[in-house]
Amino acid sequence: MPDNDPNVLRHRLGAAAGQQARSEARDVRVVAFTLNGESVQVAAPAHWTLLEALRYRLGLIGTKQGCDKGDCGACTVRVDGEAVLSCLTLAVMAAGRRVETVEGLGVGRPHPLQRAFDDCGAAQCGFCTPGMLMSAAAMLDQARAAGRTLSRMEIAAGLGGNLCRCTGYVRILDAVEQAQRELGGGGER
Ligand code: FES
Ligand code: FES
Numbered sequence: 218m219p220d221n222d223p224n225v226l227r228h229r230l231g232a233a234a235g236q237q238a239r240s241e242a243r244d245v246r247v248v249a250f251t252l253n254g255e256s257v258q259v260a261a262p263a264h265w266t267l268l269e270a271l272r273y274r275l276g277l278i279g280t281k282q283g284c285d286k287g288d289c290g291a292c293t294v295r296v297d298g299e300a301v302l303s304c305l306t307l308a309v310m311a312a313g314r315r316v317e318t319v320e321g322l323g324v325g326r327p328h329p330l331q332r333a334f335d336d337c338g339a340a341q342c343g344f345c346t347p348g349m350l351m352s353a354a355a356m357l358d359q360a361r362a363a364g365r366t367l368s369r370m371e372i373a374a375g376l377g378g379n380l381c382r383c384t385g386y387v388r389i390l391d392a393v394e395q396a397q398r399e400l401g402g403g404g405e406r
Contacts, residue, residue, distance in 0.1 A: 250311040252277075253321025261308050267301075268292045270308035271318060279319040279347045283380075290379030293348035294318050300355035302378075319347035322354060330354055330396040339392035341383035349379045353393045357400060369394060 244263045249256065252275065261270045268285075271277045271294070283291035285304045292304040295317040322328045330350050333339070340346040356375040360367045367375070372393045373386070381389060 246309050248308050248312045250313060251315045253317055253324070259308065263307075263309060265308045266304055267294070267296075267306040267308045267311050267316070268303035270311075271303060271316075277318050277320050281344055281347055283344070283348075288380070289345070289348075290352060290376075291345055291348045293351045293379065295351055295355050298355060298358065300352045317351070319350055322350055328354070328396075329399040330357070330393070333392040333395040333399070334389075337388045337392040337395060339384060339388040345379060345381040345383075349376060349381070349389060352376055352379050353396070357393070357397055360397075361400065367397060372397075 245260050246263045247258055247260045248270070249258045251257070252271075257275065259270050259274045261274050268280060268282055271280050272282060280294055280303055281291035282304065283289035285292075287302050287305045290302065292302055293300050294303045295301065295315075296306070296311065297315050323331050327335070328350070330353055334346065334350070339349075353372075353376065356367065356372070369390055372390055376386075376389065376393070
């Protein structure tokens with residue numbers, strides 16, 4: 218049978234897919250970490266990102282999959298308090314760490330940032346919002362720990378890696394400033 222016969226090509230494609238599935242099954246790792254205050258274990262291929270593990274194994278779809286290459290910030294979560302791009306972080310790197318997603322922000326009642334986004338109309342389509350919230354939460358916590366109140370320019374710089382195609386950013390900055398006032402900044406500028 219010639220190499221370009223459709224049956225030969227189908228057979229080869231099927232064999233390649235089977236080989237890939239077998240190799241992925243061999244490479245599965247179990248990773249244990251703390252997720253929004255709960256201990257979790259997740260089994261995922263070693264090359265999977267934290268974003269994939271959160272969305273496609275743990276069902277937490279609040280963390281958005283935008284560019285998948287570090288450009289948009291929609292996938293931002295916190296790892297040990299730091300804002301991290303989960304599309305550029307391997308799931309295995311979360312082992313033993315404390316991971317927080319938007320689902321863990323404001324459990325029981327909305328976090329001041331969530332209330333401020335609502336008050337200020339800072340979310341339109343909402344796709345960027347979970348990443349914005351997690352970046353802003355990390356930034357405000359770090360400023361408070363350092364005893365500082367962030368200026369509007371500093372907030373804008375801190376959110377520079379989070380892109381929004383809807384709001385024009387003004388209302389997002391208003392909201393983060395409002396939340397900072399409510400949370401109580403450190404005072405020094
Ligand atoms: S999805 Fe991670 S930066 Fe865009
Ligand atoms: S609200 Fe639509 S991308 Fe920001």
